[in-house]
Amino acid sequence: MTRYDFSPLFRSTIGFDRMAGLLDTAMKAADHDSGYPPYDIMQADDDRYRLTLSIAGFSEDELTVEQQDRELVVSGSKNTRDNEASFLHRGIATRDFRRVFQLADHVSVSGANLSNGLLTIDLLREVPEDQKPRRIEIRESAPGSLLGKAKKLLSDKSAKAA
Structure with a gap:
């Protein structure tokens, strides 16, 4: 029987650990089917x-x-079971x-x-519902966040320089 090496597949996937087990089970079942x-x-x-x-x-x-x-x-x-019956075929x-x-x-x-x-x-x-795909809204950074403060500081400096 041929065995396949799925390790290259698992180098670029996350959370598919069960897949190797399923494939192995399916291959064993096919042998005994x-x-x-x-x-x-x-x-x-x-x-x-x-x-x-x-x-x-x-x-x-x-x-x-x-x-x-x-x-x-x-x-x-x-x-x-039909033990008494005599089958011709x-x-x-x-x-x-x-x-x-x-x-x-x-x-x-x-x-x-x-x-x-x-x-x-x-x-x-x-x-x-909590596991269905959902779209994540992308917003500009809030003024109180670190990125918002940095943008404000940079815009204030550029305004003073002009």
């Missing part, structure tokens, strides 16, 4: 996402959706599964729905 169940991730707009998992054969009571800190854990466990995968998705800051689950063998999980990013 069985591909089951298949899923789609859709971005509805800047702050809304939808995760859809194809989980035919599972009922609501056999599924668990949990948000733990910055992880979304979706798991399914079949309660009953078994192509519908109903094996137990556990999928873990890393969530960005301020992203949380807003709802989940099971319909027609698809589990749909809606996610919403809600950035607190």
Whole structure:
């Protein structure tokens, strides 16, 4: 497996320490990924996402959706097995599964729905008001500040010299 060195990236960034951990976790998960169940991730707009998992054969009571800190854990466990049945072909995968998705800051689950063998999980990013980008007003220095006093002194000297 190929390993990447992200140290040049961290020389010019501040506060992205978590990024290396996330990339490493994603690379390890890709090595162990069985591909089951298949899923789609859709971005509805800047702050809304939808995760859809194809989980035919599972009922609501056999599924668990949990948000733990910055992880979304979706798991399914079949309660009953068809031990008496004699299958000539078994192509519908109903094996137990556990999928873990890393969530960005301020992203949380807003709802989940099971319909027609698809589990749909809606996610919403809600950035607190005090952490949203804001414009900083640039003002001239106040007359009582050190810079204001220096400007006044310089302007008074230039006025006396003239």
